[in-house]
Every structure is written in C-alpha cells, then in structure tokens.
Amino acid sequence: MDMSSYLAVGGWFIQVIFDKYLSYQLQSWAADCGISHEMNRLRVALLRTQSVLHGAEVTPSLSYGSLPWMRELRDVMYHAEDLLDKLEYNRLHHQMQESSSTESNSSPISAFMHSRFRNQGAQASGLEPHWDRSTRVKNQMVNLLERLEQVASGVSEALSLPRKPRHSRYSIMTSSVAHGEIFGRESEIQQLVSTLLSSQVDGDNPVSVASIVGVGGVGKTALAQHVYNNTRVAQYFDMRMWICVTDAFDESRITREMLESVSSSRFRHDSITNFNRLQVALRARLVSKRFLLVLDDVWSNDKITLAIEHENWQKLLSPLKAAANGSKILLTTRSSMVAEMLQSAHITNLECLSDKDCWSLIKMIVFDDTNHLINSQLANIGSEIAKTLNGLPLAAKVVARQLKCKHTTDEWKQVLQRNAVWDEIMPIFQHSYENLPVHLQQCLAYCSIFPKDWEFEAEQLILMWMAQGYVYPDGCRRMEDIGKQYVDELCSRSFFAIQKKQFVSYYVMPPVIHKLAKSVSAEECFRIGGDEQRRIPSSVRHLSIHLDSLSMLDETIPYMNLRTLIFFTSRMVAPINISIPQVVLDNLQSLRVLDLSPCKIDRLPDSIRQCVHLRYLNISSTAINMLPEYLGKLYHLQVLNLSGCRLEKLPSSINNLVSLRHLTAANQILSTITDIGSLRYLQRLxxxxxxxxxxxxxxxxxxxxxxxxxxxxxxxxxxxxxxxxxxxxxxxxxxxxxxxxxxxxxxxxxxxxxx
CATH class of the missing domain: 3.30.110 (Translation Initiation Factor IF3)
Known part of the structure; x- marks a missing residue:
C-alpha cells in the first residue's frame, strides 16, 4: 500500500469509527460506565488526526518517510475499533435485558404495533455492566488515547518533511500503431469496422457511440488504433480525430485537441481560452462533415462523479451534432458505466488473449515474423513465458522487449524465472486501484484472500464485507443492497468478471486483478497454500488457509489480531478431518469472519465464546450435531450458516442474537426457534x-x-x-x-x- 492509499484509508477508518461507535447511545452508555471523559478525549484526538490526514491528501506531493507512522496509525485504529466494539457489545448485552423485562408486560399485538415505530437501536441484550465500570476498562481507554496522540503527532511531524514529487507514469497514446498486426481479435475487428461503417442513425442525433471496455493492458487502445487505421474506415470518414482523455477531464483541452485535428491553423486555436468560443469554432468545422472521433482511456471515479461528468460530456459533445449522419464516436474505457453514460449503441467487452495468441504476439515483436524458425528450446521457453502473462497483450509486449536482445536459452530462462514483467506493468493497474473510492479499495483488497480463479457468489462476499465494516450505510437502503452496488461497480470497472453456470451467476477476479489485490493488501491479507512462498507478515489481519497447508500454522503468527480466518479446500472435495491447532483457537479475540465449512469437525470449539466481535460464522456441511448455549452471547453475529449440518435443534439462546440477519438451516431446524420475534433484522424465514x-x-x-x-x-x-x-x-x-x-x-x- 502506498502513501496516498494509507491517507485515504486512514481518513475512511476514522470516519467509520465516528459513525459506528461515537453515537449518542454509546456516549450515554459510556457516561453510565464512568468513562465519558475518555470518550470525549478520543473524539477530539480522532478529529485532530482526521484534520492532519485531510491536509496531507490535498498536498500535491507526499512524504514517504511517514509510512511507518501511517502503519502505526492503522494499528491504533484497529485497536480503537476493537475496544469501542467491545463496549458496544456490553451495551447491547445490558439493553437486551432491559428490553426483555419491559416488553414482557405488553400484549403481543401492542408490542407489534410499537415495534413498527420504535428506534432501531433499541434491540439489544445484557448483563449489568460490571466490567465496563472497572478501572481496567478506563485504563485501556487511557492507554489507547496516549498511543493515538503520540502517533498522530508523529504523522503530523513526518508529513511536514520534504516531500517526494509524484511524477506521471503514463504515456499518452496516439492513433499510430506500434505493430501492424494484432492477434486473437479478428471477430472484434470485424464487428467494430461494420459498426463504424453503418449509416444507421438513432433519432435526430447524427452521431452514434461505440465502446471498447476491458481491464487495463488487455489491448483496448491497440484495437482502437487498428480500426482507426483500417483503410475502409479511413476512406469512409471526412475527418478523423484521436483524443487521449485519461483520468483528468479537461473540457477545454479536449475541445481544443478536436479542433486542431480537423484544422490546419493551430496557432489561432491555441490563443482561444474561452470554452464557448472553442465550441463554436469546432461546430463550424464539423457542419455537414462525417467524422470519426476516438476518445481513448475515458475514466470516472464513482457514480456521483459520473452523474456530474454526464452533464459535462453532453455539453462537451454538443457541437458534434452539427455533423453529417453516420458520424461515430469510439471510446475505450475500463468502466462499463462510462460506456453507458455516453449511451453507447455498441459495446465490445474485450477478453484476455489465449496463451497461443500471446506467444504469437511475442514472436512478432522479437523476430518481426510469427513464422520465424527458432530452435525448439527457445520455443518451449517462450510458450511457458506466454502462459505467465494472464492473456494480457501489454504484458506480452513488455516481455517481448526484454527477449528481443537475448538470444540464448539461459537468457530466456532467466526471463521466465524472474517474471519481472509485472514490475513494469503493475503501476498501470495500481493507478486503476487508486482511482477507486476508498470503500471499493478496501473491498477489492480483501478479495486477495481467495485463491486465484476462485468463483464466489455475490451474497457470500457481500456478507463478509459487511462483517468487516466495509459496506457503508446510507440511512435509506439495507446493507446487502449497498453491497450489491459495490459488486456491480467493481464489475463495471473490469475488476470482477461474471460467469454463469446453470442459471447461477458467479464472480471471479481476472488473474491480473488478483495479482493487484495481493500487491495492495500484502501487509494485511495472506493466503497459506498453493504457490504462496512469502513469510506471513506480522501485520496480517485476514488469513485464509488451504487445508493441505495446516502444518504452516505456528506460534509466530499474531492470531490475536486476525479479523478473518477462512479454511479452503478444492471445491469438489468433501469436508476433511482436521485438527486446528489450539494456539490458533485460543487467540481469536478480534475475529469478525470465521469459515470452518471445509473442516469435518463435530463440535464448535469452546474458544469461540470469546469471539465477541464475530459477525460471520459458517459451519455448513460440518459434522456438528449440537450447538452450545454460549452461541447466543455472540450479539454482533449477523450471519450463521448451518446448512448441511446434522443438527436436531438449535440452542434456546439463539433468539438472543439480536443482530442476526441471515440464518441458513434446514426448515425443520428453523421451526424449533422460540421467540423468533427477537431476531428483528432477520432477512429470510x-x-x-x-x-x-x-x-x-x-x-x-x-x-x-x-x-x-x-x-x-x-x-x-x-x-x-x-x-x-x-x-x-x-x-x-x-x-x-x-x-x-x-x-x-x-x-x-x-x-x-x-x-
């Protein structure tokens, strides 16, 4: 994670703590517990820290010497959230007892009527807050405050140091084609050429839009260049314009470049600074002319920005309506939302190349001929290199440049073993990641705990995001619907791909995006198993484990900081008999997500009773036939998946799970729940x-x-x-x-x- 991401995530984290925990209810509870002074100090310290981070975000350059302090701040934020979440747990515990005694005296129908208008926060449980009033809790708050104030001071001081300028790493693309032939795109070329040469008009607008959508590096610009320079296309249009938009939308620059493309007098246009005058001049040039305009690399950060940009784009493109029928706009973008915003009549979703086409592209660049005879050893190594490129033409071009000056098998083997191509192209994907809103950055980075090519259902992932607090409430919609919007946005930006199997939609991260997610989350997310060879970082918060790799678990891993623990096995393999090390089970106090579904266990570990922060528990398909009564004390639990278990009934305390939203179990088990009205957030029954x-x-x-x-x-x-x-x-x-x-x-x- 780079400095700008730390700043964004740090500010987001502080805001989450404000919204979730520094509410009136918890402040009132803190006063009853005798720690209102410490809570007020915490509020002030967070506000001061937030002010420092906001000031750093608007600075054009960043101090990388502050990274250690930012890591320390992140750890303090986690600690603060854990402490406040535990305080909220005890407030719920106490309030549930009071609510239970109050409502027991009312008639069922009047209680129902009252429930429709009551405060949603008044659904909780509890014991007397003995530990809350103890000196130990106050000491924990004081220690947290001292650490936060020290770290905030360190961050502020470090951010005032001389800063390293941020230079652009992205070249401006032109309509010129670097290599005349492209591979594996024959059908896309044919469809696009046919679309551009079509004279069909939509209503009164003489201009129609076609879009090429795909992940970075997949060859959108190369395809657009190839079509732009197609002989039939060049002859069909009176004028052609190529504009590289990038993520800095500048309507005056774009209009001026369009004007320069269709005019021979550049000096006169450079002197025009008024946007309206530029548009008038452009309109005059386009009257009754049939044009092709390529808008390369169009971006948008989020839906709010998109709504604003929609009006800006409509204003920007209004002079084009003076052109002749059959005029076309061809845009390349990583976001299907952008394509829809510009009302694309034709969208080409560009997929990755096959390994064979990647190898053909490499040979064309290295040897200037795909049919060039090379010895079998080089051909075999080259084919293996192509398989590592995840079907990305950009990666093939980068590795081809490395191979062009190498002629021996040893040199080619070194390229294969180093796999250094990603060092050169990953900044392009990093740029896409940094342009995501912070909440989507968090959601995407979290997905690195899944194995490569893992297929997941949207609901499963959304519920995990909710458990981690990544899904931000808006006060109107339910959390699951907001989470689905997050999934859709990541799909529209090509970070997720949809695969349909037997009428069920699954989502998968393209291989290069999985690499990106691992890169940006390396300090906090880790997966044990497969080809992972890195050491587990001490800062790890989210851990997934393949059951074949349980031997890698040892006492050096900071389990007490884990917020996610997921066990994986091959999809078609039945649950496996395993013994989870006790050192793991005894240190899961901070856990939010626990998935034991691939484990053939017959009882829920007793240590789960201490997981007071737990929100997601999946024990489906296990051999568990009885659940302990202490399960009812996990008041924050939102998801409990019991499908495929051998349960005969649920514990009587199940109706104490006042935060429960999703309970999955056999119908005969669900029908045994008494006082089910206590589970007021339940989504399905x-x-x-x-x-x-x-x-x-x-x-x-x-x-x-x-x-x-x-x-x-x-x-x-x-x-x-x-x-x-x-x-x-x-x-x-x-x-x-x-x-x-x-x-x-x-x-x-x-x-x-x-x-």
Whole structure:
C-alpha cells in the first residue's frame, strides 16, 4: 500500500469509527460506565488526526518517510475499533435485558404495533455492566488515547518533511500503431469496422457511440488504433480525430485537441481560452462533415462523479451534432458505466488473449515474423513465458522487449524465472486501484484472500464485507443492497468478471486483478497454500488457509489480531478431518469472519465464546450435531450458516442474537426457534409453524419486518383461544400490507384451507 492509499484509508477508518461507535447511545452508555471523559478525549484526538490526514491528501506531493507512522496509525485504529466494539457489545448485552423485562408486560399485538415505530437501536441484550465500570476498562481507554496522540503527532511531524514529487507514469497514446498486426481479435475487428461503417442513425442525433471496455493492458487502445487505421474506415470518414482523455477531464483541452485535428491553423486555436468560443469554432468545422472521433482511456471515479461528468460530456459533445449522419464516436474505457453514460449503441467487452495468441504476439515483436524458425528450446521457453502473462497483450509486449536482445536459452530462462514483467506493468493497474473510492479499495483488497480463479457468489462476499465494516450505510437502503452496488461497480470497472453456470451467476477476479489485490493488501491479507512462498507478515489481519497447508500454522503468527480466518479446500472435495491447532483457537479475540465449512469437525470449539466481535460464522456441511448455549452471547453475529449440518435443534439462546440477519438451516431446524420475534433484522424465514405456545404464536412474526423472499405460515389451526384468534386475524390482515419485501406469502390451516 502506498502513501496516498494509507491517507485515504486512514481518513475512511476514522470516519467509520465516528459513525459506528461515537453515537449518542454509546456516549450515554459510556457516561453510565464512568468513562465519558475518555470518550470525549478520543473524539477530539480522532478529529485532530482526521484534520492532519485531510491536509496531507490535498498536498500535491507526499512524504514517504511517514509510512511507518501511517502503519502505526492503522494499528491504533484497529485497536480503537476493537475496544469501542467491545463496549458496544456490553451495551447491547445490558439493553437486551432491559428490553426483555419491559416488553414482557405488553400484549403481543401492542408490542407489534410499537415495534413498527420504535428506534432501531433499541434491540439489544445484557448483563449489568460490571466490567465496563472497572478501572481496567478506563485504563485501556487511557492507554489507547496516549498511543493515538503520540502517533498522530508523529504523522503530523513526518508529513511536514520534504516531500517526494509524484511524477506521471503514463504515456499518452496516439492513433499510430506500434505493430501492424494484432492477434486473437479478428471477430472484434470485424464487428467494430461494420459498426463504424453503418449509416444507421438513432433519432435526430447524427452521431452514434461505440465502446471498447476491458481491464487495463488487455489491448483496448491497440484495437482502437487498428480500426482507426483500417483503410475502409479511413476512406469512409471526412475527418478523423484521436483524443487521449485519461483520468483528468479537461473540457477545454479536449475541445481544443478536436479542433486542431480537423484544422490546419493551430496557432489561432491555441490563443482561444474561452470554452464557448472553442465550441463554436469546432461546430463550424464539423457542419455537414462525417467524422470519426476516438476518445481513448475515458475514466470516472464513482457514480456521483459520473452523474456530474454526464452533464459535462453532453455539453462537451454538443457541437458534434452539427455533423453529417453516420458520424461515430469510439471510446475505450475500463468502466462499463462510462460506456453507458455516453449511451453507447455498441459495446465490445474485450477478453484476455489465449496463451497461443500471446506467444504469437511475442514472436512478432522479437523476430518481426510469427513464422520465424527458432530452435525448439527457445520455443518451449517462450510458450511457458506466454502462459505467465494472464492473456494480457501489454504484458506480452513488455516481455517481448526484454527477449528481443537475448538470444540464448539461459537468457530466456532467466526471463521466465524472474517474471519481472509485472514490475513494469503493475503501476498501470495500481493507478486503476487508486482511482477507486476508498470503500471499493478496501473491498477489492480483501478479495486477495481467495485463491486465484476462485468463483464466489455475490451474497457470500457481500456478507463478509459487511462483517468487516466495509459496506457503508446510507440511512435509506439495507446493507446487502449497498453491497450489491459495490459488486456491480467493481464489475463495471473490469475488476470482477461474471460467469454463469446453470442459471447461477458467479464472480471471479481476472488473474491480473488478483495479482493487484495481493500487491495492495500484502501487509494485511495472506493466503497459506498453493504457490504462496512469502513469510506471513506480522501485520496480517485476514488469513485464509488451504487445508493441505495446516502444518504452516505456528506460534509466530499474531492470531490475536486476525479479523478473518477462512479454511479452503478444492471445491469438489468433501469436508476433511482436521485438527486446528489450539494456539490458533485460543487467540481469536478480534475475529469478525470465521469459515470452518471445509473442516469435518463435530463440535464448535469452546474458544469461540470469546469471539465477541464475530459477525460471520459458517459451519455448513460440518459434522456438528449440537450447538452450545454460549452461541447466543455472540450479539454482533449477523450471519450463521448451518446448512448441511446434522443438527436436531438449535440452542434456546439463539433468539438472543439480536443482530442476526441471515440464518441458513434446514426448515425443520428453523421451526424449533422460540421467540423468533427477537431476531428483528432477520432477512429470510422460509417457514413458520404456529403452535399453541405463546413463544411460537403468530404474533412473533409481527416483529420481523425485514423478511424477504417467501414465507409459508403453517398450522394456523393451532390458534385456539378466541382472543388470540381475533388478534391473529388482525395481524394476518396487517401482514399483507406490512411485509412489502416478501415475494410470496402463503398461509395454511386457516379455517381448514390454504391461502
């Protein structure tokens, strides 16, 4: 992670702490616990640190001597979040006890009506806050404050040191083609040429847009250059313009360059500084002319910026409407959102090349001929080199330049072994990463814990992001929907690719993006297994382990700092009998995500009771047949996946999980939950069986206002008491209008019939 990323993430982290933990509720609780003074000091210290980071972000150059202090600040932020999260845990613990005693005196129907308007924060649990009032907690806060103030001072001092200028690493591309032939793009060339030569017009607008979308280095510009210089295309258009846009949108520069492309008098245009005058001059040049305009490397950082830029682009391109029918704009971009913003009629999604085409491109550059006869040893080495390039033409060109001056097998082997091509091209992908909003940077970096080419479902990943606090609430939409927007944005920028299998959509990171994610997250994310040879960093926070590599776990790993622990195995392999080292299990106090699904364990480790920060627990397909009662004390738990387990029932304490949003288990297991109305954030409940017991009364459903999907209410005939039946009928009528998130709603046993 470079300096600018540290600054952005540091500011984001502080804002998250403010929004999540320094609320009125927690401040009030802190006052009851006798630590309000320390909480106020923490607020002031965070504000001061945030001010320092914001000042550094707007500086055009950065001090790299401050990196050690930024790493230290990151660790302090983690510590602060853990301490405040534990304080929030105890507040929930206490509040749940108070809520339970208060609501036990109200009638079910009135409690339901009250629940529809009550403060969402008043859903918690608790014990008396003995430890909160202790000197130990106050000492922890004081130690945290001293460390934060010291680090903030160090960051401020380091940022005032002489700074290293940041130079642009990106060359401006032109319409000239470096190598006349491109490989593996025959169908794309044919489609694009056909699109550009089409005279079809959309409404009154004489100009139509075509886009080439793909990840950096995949050959978008090379393809555009090839089509731009196609003989038929050159003859078809009266005027052609090539503009390199990059990520610095400058409407005056772009307009002036368009004007210079269609005019012979450059001096006069350089003297025009007024944007409106530039547009008038451009319009005059384009009247009744058929043009081709290539906008190369168009960017947009986020949806808000995109909305603003949409109007800017419409204004910028308005003079083009004076042109003749059949005029075309061809843009290259890494973001499908940009292509949609400019209303592209044709979008070419550019995929990576095959290994064979990569090798052909290398031979063309090295030997100026794909049919050049080379000895079999060089050919074999070259083919192996091509396989390491992840199908990227840019990587093939870089490695070809390295091979061009090398003639022996030993020299080619050195190129293969060093694999230094990525050192040269990774800054291009780093630039794409740095242009992401900070929350998307966090989400993408986290994905490095998955194995290369791993296919995952969006919901699985979103729930992990939520557990880590990466999904930022907006006060209107539910967290899962915001997380889906994050996935869609990363897809639109070519960081994720979609693969459909049997009507199910999976997501996968392109190999080069997986390399990028590993690079930017190297200090915090680590995967044990496969071809990973690095030492585990002491700063690791997120760890995934292939079950074949359990022997690599030892006491040197700082398990107490882990926020993610995921076990992997091959997809088609059944759960494996393993013994997780006790040194791991005994030191997971900071854990947010735990996935034990590939492990053939028959009981949940007792040490999980200390994981008070845990939000995501997946023990699906394990041999566990009984869950401990202490599970109900994991008040922050949002996701509990029990599918495929051998459970006969759930612990009675399950209804204490007041933060639970996703509970996946067999229907017969779900139907054993009593007082399910306590799980007010629950998103899905396929079936609910009514009994004569109050704890399984239909009134319980009145609290579950967040339910999605389908709900089947069975055994309504078990409502016996006249008063309860009257309340039930009223509730059923209310459910029809209140459960507006449900796709289907089915009743059975109501007066002997089904609805």
């Amino acid at each position: 396929p079936i609910f069986k009514v009994t004569s017991e109050e704890t399984n009364s239909i009134i319980q459903l009145g609290y579950l206002q967040e339910l999605r999907g389908s709900l089947h209410i069975r055994n309504l005939e078990n409502i016996d008491a006249p008063d309860e039946a009257k309340e039930a009928m009223l509730l059923v009528a209310m459910l029809g209008s209140s459960f507006h998130h449900l796709v289907s709603f089915h009743l059975s046993g109501l007066f002997g019939c089904s609805v």
